[in-house]
Amino acid sequence: MKSVGKNIPRLDGYDKVTGKVKYVDDIDIPDCWRGEVVRSDIPYGRIKKINFDKAFDWDKVMTCTYKDIPGKNATIFLSDDQPILAENLVKHVGEAIVLIAAPSASKALEAKKHITIEYDTLDSVLSIEDSRKRKNVIFGKDNIQAKYKIEKGDVKKGFAEADFIVEGEYRTGFHEHAYIETQGMAAIPRPDGGLTVTGSLQCPYYVLKTLKSALLLDETKINVVQAPMGGAFGGKEDYPSLLGMYVALLSIKSGKPVKIIYSRDEDIVVTTKRHPSIVTHKTGVKKDGTITAMEIDVAFEGGAYSTLSPVVLSRGVIHSAGAYKCENTFCTANCYATNNVPTGAFRGFGAPQVFYALEMHIDKVAERIGMSPHEFRLKNCVEVGDRLSTTQLLKESVGAKECLEKVLSAADFGKKWRNNLDTCAFKHLRTKKGIGLSLYMHGGAFTGSGEGMKSEAGLRLNKDGTISVLTGCTDMGQGSHTVLPQIAAESLGVPAALVNTAVPDTAVVPDSGPTVASRTTMIIGSILVRCAEKMKKKLPDLKKRDVKELLKTYYSEHGELKIIERYILPPEIKWDQEKHCGDAYPVYSWAADVAEVSVDAETFEVSVDKLTVAVDVGRAVNPVLVEGQMEGGTLQALGWALMEDCIYKNGKPVNNRFQTYIIPTAKDAPEWKTIIVEKPFSYGPFGAKGIGELPLDGGAPAIANAIYNATGLRITSLPITPEKLYSLYEEKNKIK
Amino acid sequence: MEFLSPKNLNEALKFKSEHPDFTVLAGGTDACTLINSGILKSKGLINIYGIKEIAEIKENGDFLEIGALATLTQIIENRLVSKFLPVLAMACKTIGARQIQNRGTIGGNVMNASPAGDALPVFLAYETKMELLSAKGSRLVLFEKFYAGYRKTAAEADELAAKFIIKKCDDKERFAFMKVGTRRAQSISKVCACFRQSSSYKIAYGSVAPTPIRCYVTEKFLNGCKTDAFAADEAVRLVRQEVSPMDDIRSTANYRRHVAGVLLKRFLESV
Known part of the structure; x- marks a missing residue:
């Protein structure tokens, strides 16, 4: 093996250690406005009134509420119960209610001080114990968001056979991701009238899904691009769908590029945590x-x-x-x-x-x-x-x-x-x-059979004789965008130096499923092996001469070569979700x-x-x-x-x-x-x-x-x- | 927000007398975080960082004089400090990270008046005198009288800290700075302490009361008896009564009281 099993330095390493890399906060966008979010400061209550201070000049800033969302006011995941912006109910501290954009961060902050929210507070539930005994019912009929039972054999019989029975209870609390780069996103109007949403995010196609459903636009009008990420650890799996909507709404309404970068305090208060x-x-x-x-x-x-x-x-x-x-x-x-x-x-x-x-x-x-x-x-x-x-x-x-x-x-x-x-x-x-x-x-x-969703990934031969991995999966620091080229290079039989990964942009790369579940190397890697086999059949024998020259020549004669394949679930997997x-x-x-x-x-x-x-x-x-x-x-x-x-x-x-x-x-x-x-x-x-x-x-x-x-x-x-x-x-x- | 940057000490004192309600930046490692998090709402800032007149460390007979604007790094690296007051350098080394030590000043640590300020028990144990300056003149206060309550100091609104005057420690004395924090580096104290034994015992703690404290009762007991294992146990018992810690975000009163005793015991075992 020439590539697999080798300690190839991370392809993104040089730019990161030399400080060259541009995170979303570093990307210089001309005439970019800055966004702020007005949030609930109570855990549970009805919104009585939103007051916009009359003494403030609102013409200089742009504000959005849920009324500005043309489509569905929800992030699209398993159940669509989380609104993008609160309508009349807030269910946790930090829930977004009003969005503000202004030509400068200080102006946006100033505007924020002139919005006050009046509530009727409701009896909140703040622990597993209180939720379990239904101190108040805040979700469905019984506060239960999900439940499962797994049974094998007969535990009664098992306990009867035991010499000892040992019991124990163990507890853990909220756990903060503490990625070094806080959450941040930007929306930039495109010359063709569309919108590009970019930022620190794990799953470009997740963000796209929510944007499409909430904005009633299709993928020809919106693309989502992952900017280099300073850590995520799962914290940028679902949350960027909310933040992406904030910048998109503000940008569409104001006609300006809009960026929101969270401070550490804000990030810790409003973004997700590990389940207690x-x-x-x-x-x-x-x-x-x-x-x-x-x-x-x-x-x-x-x-x-x-x-x-x-x-x-x-x-x-x-x-x-x-x-x-x-x-x-x-x-x-x-x-x-x-x-x-x-x-x-x-x-x-x-x-x-x-x-x-x-x-x-x-x-x-x-x-x-x-x-x-x-x-x-x-x-x-x-x-x-x-x-x-x-x-x-x-x-x-x-x-x-x-x-x-x-x-x-x-x-x-x-x-x-x-x-x-x-x-x-x-x-x-x-x-x-x-x-x-x-x-x-x-x-x-x-x-279970979750990987039967037919994720796609591909390989593309470029004009300069290099080959790009095309995947919607992102590198958040785990090194996947070095590992995937290693797999592709090994399968193609070309030097690893000739393979890179294309920037994850939904306009360019296929939907490979989200970057989660320790799946990228295993699932996307195996799709790439199949892409490489197909690509090899089209290309001349790569063993003989200068490979890069050979690929360049092939490109000039045949044009771009792109192979996209789908994941095939191992056939014997049997899973009963119920x-x-x-x-x-x-x-x-x-x-x-x-x-x-x-x-x-x-x-x-x-x-x-x-x-x-x-x-x-x-x-x-x-x-x-x-x-x-x-x-x-x-x-x-x-x-x-x-x-x-x-x-x-x-x-x-x-x-x-x-x-x-x-x-x-x-x-x-x-x-x-x-x-x-x-x-x-x-x-x-x-x-x-x-x-x-x-x-x-x-x-x-x-x-x-x-x-x-x-x-x-x-x-x-x-x-x-x-x-x-x-x-x-x-x-x-x-x-x- | 108004930002004033005086060029010299006189101008700094003038600005402070004109704007007694402005926050003084003496490095800003505490003030900036407090302003950013909205805890400190300040009308304006007077940046005195870098004013040379009050940044020197020098010898004056039996005394060491440390300018309020000496940075923590300056103190850590200073020869006079390592010769005549090494325990102060030991304390400063545990404050924040290297970047904080480069920027933060000893006067800032004192004027910020956090009960967890790591250098403060050292000044208490060494019976430091502190010079305060205003446009009207200067005055000396005893460090042990400087903290009036939680985050309250004896400094008037128009005064700046100028220097700390400390008697050099003698050759035979034993001393220690001890700290139990939230992790192994860049941590804020759960308990910190400075102990001395020369002609008499001096015991000072941080983070176990609304202000840094001297434990006079325990000192008196130790000074009045022969220190053996029994006396050490009694001193530990006394000191645990003398501190008045509370539960907060970093630790619990119960744990702090316990650790205050452990640290004293360790010092007594070592002398």
């Missing part, structure tokens, strides 16, 4: 370590609108029983509406919450029967031929056990774990060492983490010293980028585990700045070791599977288990702060 969760486990286990039954309930907080919550919950509940052999599982899941900000996509998409719960609980179960956490996992870890909780038969590409074995031996887990356990009670030690383990997986691509039963994902990526921590025995400050991660990605197309994904995602998990905490008061985040919303710095990062395991997937490009989200799933429980190993304190709600550790320590020592 309450997960309960009841596990039946025999003395020999056999798991006889798992009963799991997953509750997520969906916030004010359902956005992507039904699929986040689905992924959550499917992953909730993890990578363990168990004949009898019963999983239930509900997503509850509240009057907090809508929760949405965030790297991991429901899986980090359920793995935090499961992997802490598994340690507790192992402890109950006197087995070590690693022996217990090795005994119960799934292999080829086993079935997951959805009854999915694992046919190939199951690296769970190999990841576990490799990570355990690389970190010398067994010996350290035992040693720490022995020293845990020593009173004279100022620093306690701990080591913790997690085993986890992440389903690649869409749930019962959530069958092949939940085409394939899974597997991983195991070992975290090593030092805990100050008196101040309870936790330092993560080392993280060893083994990961089965099928095939590492670009191994350094795989390592980058694992380190970055696990560091994000470290922040979520130890310090990141969105504190809400009456529906509003109190800590909406990086001064108070604490994310890890380089100094908080541990020493890393990533071990790559390759168990190829026969339908993936060169065997590759997804990697983007996986690393966020396993870090938090590994760290939590390490803290338990060090201190004997098991904190069952994130983040695990020194304050919580000290409280629990105090409590335990008082009882004694």
